Amino acid sequence: MNESEFLQGYDPAAYDRPSLTVDLVLLGISQGAPAVLLLRRDDHPFAGCAALPGGFVGMDEELDQAAGRVLADKAGLFGDQVHLEQLYTFGAVNRDPRMRIISIAWLALLDEAAFAAALAGNPALIPAKVEMQGDAAAVTTPDGDVLPLAFDHAQIIALAITRLRGKLDYSDVGFALLPEHFTLRALQNVHEAILGVTLNKPAFRRRMLDKGWLVATGLREQNTSYRPAELFRFSNPISS
Amino acid sequence: MNESEFLQGYDPAAYDRPSLTVDLVLLGISQGAPAVLLLRRDDHPFAGCAALPGGFVGMDEELDQAAGRVLADKAGLFGDQVHLEQLYTFGAVNRDPRMRIISIAWLALLDEAAFAAALAGNPALIPAKVEMQGDAAAVTTPDGDVLPLAFDHAQIIALAITRLRGKLDYSDVGFALLPEHFTLRALQNVHEAILGVTLNKPAFRRRMLDKGWLVATGLREQNTSYRPAELFRFSNPISS
DNA sequence: CGAATAGTGTCTGTTAGACACTATTAA
DNA sequence: TTAATAGTGTCTAACAGACACTATTCG
Numbered sequence: 175m176n177e178s179e180f181l182q183g184y185d186p187a188a189y190d191r192p193s194l195t196v197d198l199v200l201l202g203i204s205q206g207a208p209a210v211l212l213l214r215r216d217d218h219p220f221a222g223c224a225a226l227p228g229g230f231v232g233m234d235e236e237l238d239q240a241a242g243r244v245l246a247d248k249a250g251l252f253g254d255q256v257h258l259e260q261l262y263t264f265g266a267v268n269r270d271p272r273m274r275i276i277s278i279a280w281l282a283l284l285d286e287a288a289f290a291a292a293l294a295g296n297p298a299l300i301p302a303k304v305e306m307q308g309d310a311a312a313v314t315t316p317d318g319d320v321l322p323l324a325f326d327h328a329q330i331i332a333l334a335i336t337r338l339r340g341k342l343d344y345s346d347v348g349f350a351l352l353p354e355h356f357t358l359r360a361l362q363n364v365h366e367a368i369l370g371v372t373l374n375k376p377a378f379r380r381r382m383l384d385k386g387w388l389v390a391t392g393l394r395e396q397n398t399s400y401r402p403a404e405l406f407r408f409s410n411p412i413s414s
Numbered sequence: 415m416n417e418s419e420f421l422q423g424y425d426p427a428a429y430d431r432p433s434l435t436v437d438l439v440l441l442g443i444s445q446g447a448p449a450v451l452l453l454r455r456d457d458h459p460f461a462g463c464a465a466l467p468g469g470f471v472g473m474d475e476e477l478d479q480a481a482g483r484v485l486a487d488k489a490g491l492f493g494d495q496v497h498l499e500q501l502y503t504f505g506a507v508n509r510d511p512r513m514r515i516i517s518i519a520w521l522a523l524l525d526e527a528a529f530a531a532a533l534a535g536n537p538a539l540i541p542a543k544v545e546m547q548g549d550a551a552a553v554t555t556p557d558g559d560v561l562p563l564a565f566d567h568a569q570i571i572a573l574a575i576t577r578l579r580g581k582l583d584y585s586d587v588g589f590a591l592l593p594e595h596f597t598l599r600a601l602q603n604v605h606e607a608i609l610g611v612t613l614n615k616p617a618f619r620r621r622m623l624d625k626g627w628l629v630a631t632g633l634r635e636q637n638t639s640y641r642p643a644e645l646f647r648f649s650n651p652i653s654s
Numbered sequence: 655c656g657a658a659t660a661g662t663g664t665c666t667g668t669t670a671g672a673c674a675c676t677a678t679t680a681a
Numbered sequence: 682t683t684a685a686t687a688g689t690g691t692c693t694a695a696c697a698g699a700c701a702c703t704a705t706t707c708g
Contacts, residue, residue, distance in 0.1 A: 190473045191431040194516060233430045233514055237505040263503045263518050265477040274473055276434060278503050359660080376662070377697050384696095394706095400658045401706040599687080616689070617670050624669090634679095640685045641679040 192265070192274040196240045197228035197327070199261070199334040200249055200282050202289035203351055203367045204301060208338075210313060210331055211249065211284075211292055211299045212321065219271050220324030224300060224313065226331070228277065241280040249282075250295030257283040257350035262333055269326050279330045281337065283350035306335055306370065338368050346387060349408040355391060357403035358382065432505070432514040436480045437468035437567070439501070439574040440489055440522050440539075442529035443591055443607045448544040448578075450553060450571055451489065451524075451532055452561065459511050460564030464540060464553065466571070468517065481520040489522075490535030497523040497590035502573055509566050519570045521577065523590035546575055546610065578608050586627060589648040595631060597643035598622065 200211040212224035227248035231240040237260070242253045258280055265276035284292065293299055302313035302321050311331040313321045323331070341347050342365060351364045362378050382388055388406045395402035440451040452464035467488035471480040477500070482493045498520055505516035524532065533539055542553035542561050551572040553561045563571070581587050582605060591604045602618050622628055628646045635642035 192434055192471065192473065194432055194434065231432065231505070231516075233432065234507055236507055237503065237516070260502065262500065263477065265471070265518075267474055267476055276471075276477070278505075357660090374698050374700095375660095376699085379661075381697080398659085399707060401660050401704075403660055597687090614671050614673095615687095616672085619688075621670080638686085639680060641677075641687050643687055 192276045194231045195228050195275055195277045196231060196237065196244055197226040197264075197277045197279050197330060198241060198244050198248070198282050199226060199279065199331055200245075200284055200289075200292065200299075201304075201334060201338070201351075202284040202286065203364055204289065204303065206363065206367050208304045208335060208367055209289070209301050210304055210334075211289070212302055212313065212323075213248070213298055214300060215324050220322075222322070223324040224302065224321040224327075225324040226279075226327050227299075231278070237278060238280075241278075241282075245282055248296060249292035249299065251282075251284070251288055251292055255288050257281075257347060259347075261330070261337060264326055264330060266326065277330075279333070281334045283338075283347060285351055285353050287353060304331055304335060306332060311335060335368070342368055346408065346410065349387075352408075355393065355405040355407055357395060357405060358388075359403055361406075432516045434471045435468050435515055435517045436471060436477065436484055437466040437504075437517045437519050437570060438481060438484050438488070438522050439466060439519065439571055440485075440524055440529075440532065441544075441574060441578070441591075442524040442526065443604055444529065444541060444543065446603065446607050448575060448607055449529070449541050450544055450574075451529070451539045452542055452553065452563075453488070453538055454540060455564050460562075462562070463564040464542065464561040464567075465564040466519075466567050467539075471518070477518060481518075481522075485522055488536060489532035489539065491522075491524070491528055491532055495528050497521075497587065499587075501570070501577060504566055504570060506566065517570075519573070521574045523578075523587065525591055525593050527593060544571055544575060546572060551575060575608070582608055586648065586650065589627075592648075595633065595645040595647055597635060597645060598628075599643055601646075 202209050211227070213227055215221055215223050215225050227244055229240065229244045229247065231237060235243070238258060241258055245251050245253065245256060245258070261279040261281050263276060263278045267274060269275065289301075293301060300315065300321070302315055305312045305314070309332060310328040312328070313323060313331065315321055338347060348361065348364055348368070352360060358379055361382060362373055362375065365378070366373055387408055387410070389409045391405045391407055393405040395405065442449050451467070453467055455461055455463050455465050467484055469480065469484045469487065471477060475483070478498060481498055485491050485493065485496060485498070501519040501521050503516060503518045507514060509515065529541075533541060540555065540561070542555055545552045545554065549572060550568040552568070553563060553571065555561055578587060588601065588604055588608070592600060598619055601622060602613055602615065605618070606613055627648055627650070629649045631645045631647055633645040635645065
């Protein structure tokens with residue numbers, strides 16, 4: 175760091191600075207497919223388009239706290255119910271036509287209850303099914319209408335899915351999309367929804383059980399039409 | 415985005431904003447281990463510590479351009495010689511005691527020639543061997559002295575290694591650390607240095623050749639003491 | 655009992671690790 | 682010829698996909 179940069183560091187008025195925001199991909203599983211919660215924009219730019227919930231980062235606020243605050247403000251959810259992880263920072267000069275805004279994108283994984291609670295708590299949230307189309311994601315309303323996305327949010331959502339696909343098999347993120355007790359079939363459904371493929375049942379069961387992450391509870395599903403499946407819970411062997 | 419946030423967006427003077435920088439992990443392989451290029455800090459804070467080369471992001475500068483500019487200014491290298499990828503954004507409130515600075519960390523992979531060219535071009539650069547110590551990285555000079563690292567740069571370097579380890583097997587990043595023509599033994603050496611383990615030779619060769627990324631050139635090493643190995647080059651089957 | 659899903663046994667093909675072997679070059 | 686490394690053949694163990702089978706529960 176040279177002298178001018180050092181001075182710039184001490185004099186906040188010396189140079190313009192970009193604005194810094196966080197944008198959240200609120201991701202759940204709905205009807206066998208990944209789904210996100212979006213907000214409809216009323217104002218220019220991208221009026222009428224759907225956008226990720228976001229907000230500016232406060233000067234004395236940690237980045238993950240900013241993400242947690244947006245989660246609480248826009249979805250009524252709290253950090254201990256939701257897996258939050260930083261995705262990537264988007265900062266193209268013209269990504270927002272108004273001004274330079276750098277956005278740190280975060281991935282929030284919601285289980286079915288959290289997804290429903292967010293929808294119930296904030297009626298402005300729009301649930302939308304995500305479909306991967308190469309580099310970008312397309313989202314559709316439950317009615318099947320394609321929702322245009324604001325800014326670079328199609329890329330951000332696509333990156334969220336891609337990241338999740340990559341981590342699903344070797345990390346424990348998949349469990350963040352499930353309640354505390356779940357059946358192996360429900361776990362497989364989550365994996366299939368994220369990956370967009372159907373998986374082999376015996377192989378999937380073996381692989382999951384061999385990882386040592388699953389604890390059999392001895393409990394069974396309730397109110398099923400047919401043979402109820404055993405309920406498992408997730409247990410982190412060496413908390414990572 | 416509510417009204418006050420919208421106004422904030424239009425009035426750069428309305429709120430303080432964090433400063434935004436890029437920091438670069440200039441990573442190569444040296445003597446069978448990952449090595450980074452660092453700069454010694456002369457001033458407070460962390461005077462005497464080693465730090466990653468970095469710089470502020472210009473208001474009209476793309477993020478990858480800012481990283482490329484730092485690469486050119488601090489190491490005399492250009493983007494087409496070096497694999498550059500965004501790592502993570504670090505923004506803890508107190509990571510810099512002077513003021514709030516959010517830093518977007520980038521990973522730059524240098525082959526042996528680029529590593530040497532950077533060292534020759536900027537005598538201030540210090541090559542340092544990286545050792546992973548759990549969550550953080552420790553760096554030592556060629557003489558074996560431990561170099562204290564400024565700010566959160568030990569974490570940033572550790573994340574760079576961790577990321578590289580994760581991607582090494584399924585992506586083509588490994589080739590960014592090699593010249594255009596290389597032997598399979600050199601490729602294996604790179605993998606072993608990054609992963610910090612020794613690998614089985616026949617299995618490694620099979621795996622690499624089966625990926626379809628390697629093209630035999632028919633050329634052979636020159637000036638070896640013993641049997642010269644065949645030179646391969648990397649060819650991206652479906653440019654990713 | 656029939657329907658439907660839970661859960662398992664087993665075969666097969668692929669792949670990684672281990673290890674010994676052959677091949678090639680320079681001195 | 683010897684030293685040293687390049688490169689290969691082959692055995693074995695681990696594991697995933699496929700598919701058929703048994704088990705359990707509800708109505």
